[in-house]
Amino acid sequence: MHQGYDLIGDIHGCGETLIELLEQMGYSKRGGVYQHPKRKVVFLGDIVDRGPHIRLACHVVRDMVDGGHADIVMGNHEYNVVTYCTEAPPGMRQPFLRPHTKRNSFIVEQTLEQFANYPHEFNEFLDWFVDLPLFLDYEHFRVVHACWDQGMIDEYLMRYGDNKLHRNMLAESVNTRSFIYKFLDRMLRGTSLKLPDGRAMTAKDGMVRQFFRTKFWEDEPERYSDVVFQPDPLPDDIEHALLSREEREQLLFYGPQEKPLFIGHYWMQGLPAPIVPNIACLDYSAVKYGRLAAYRMDTERSLQPGKFTWVRVEKSER
Ligand SMILES: [Mn+2]
Structure with a gap:
């Protein structure tokens, strides 16, 4: 074994x-x-x-x-x-x-x-x-x-019965409003937040993005700098700004236990x-x-x- x-x-x-x-x-x-x-x-x-x-x-x-x-x-x-x-x-x-x-x-x-x-x-x-x-x-x-x-995994298992995507679910999976899309986005691309005030930033690869990738292991973060997790830094003025309550509620926490x-x-x-x-x-x-x-x-x-x-x-x- x-x-x-x-x-x-x-x-x-x-x-x-x-x-x-x-x-x-x-x-x-x-x-x-x-x-x-x-x-x-x-x-x-x-x-x-x-x-x-x-x-x-x-x-x-x-x-x-x-x-x-x-x-x-x-x-x-x-x-x-x-x-x-x-x-x-x-x-x-x-x-x-x-x-x-x-x-x-x-x-x-x-x-x-x-x-x-x-x-x-x-x-x-x-x-x-x-x-x-x-x-x-x-x-x-x-x-x-x-x-x-874990919450999304439990829901996926309840809806579809196993840990796989099946070929007959592919078309629905590209519909951004579907649960399958949101599930795959979370599992395969991770968590992110929208930049405040409709701002956008240009990444090192030249892409313009309105979202930035976030940590999902930060307990009680207060500022954008506590949760940003990507090679590109946030704009200076945003980095040290406080997260809103809605933003903090959107964040996920994978606990130390x-x-x-x-x-x-x-x-x-x-x-x-x-x-x-x-x-x-x-x-x-x-x-x-x-x-x-x-x-x-x-x-x-x-x-x-x-x-x-x-x-x-x-x-x-x-
Ligand atoms: Mn890769």
Whole structure:
């Protein structure tokens, strides 16, 4: 039986780095599948997009999952590529569930390009992506791509009976007023607040945004600076302003007594470490020449800085 779990953050097509990380943790290829005699991997989603070896990453991951050597949750990039490639039903005013805007097309460009000569294989991966769990609740820890919201999870389980998105729910999932949309937005993209007074800010990537990403582990925050969680700083005058009561009520709080939670998604930088004693983000921006990070989990209640491991991504992965 498995004696522990190795959680791995966003891969984004860094397939060679993934193999290096697996080997560093004592996994080896047997019968074509990476495995460990005593441990199992949990992938935090976002296998696809951006990087140079997306097909390789997809094959390594799916083979491990199929062989019982890994579990995985869906990332927002798997969801995006599926809806980008799925035709809209008659009656919708757009040809595909996810509009083929310049920005959306740019995001999936490398994935489509690298699978261009393997259309059958690509369709099989799309079917597999749809079927991935959206969240996993283990005995000693929890896993979701961006944010654990127990209230929404309970409602999802009550409505749909399991932790998956089914193909017949895809069309409804792009309707921004539906519960499925709000649920996926929370699980796969996390929590955010609107900037006050209808303000907008221009992020480092050039995008203009009216929302900023927020922490969901801050107890009784008072100011915007207490909850902002993104690489781009807030405008000076907003940063130190007080949150309104309505804003504070919108925020979510994952308390310190909850099971350890692992997330990806947030493009962290620097040395991997817990955010708080029971939450770790393992997305350390591998595809931006950061680190592909993992955490070697056993049964601890409090995450240990010494149990993170990683591979630095060199320019050669390109
Ligand atoms: Mn990601």
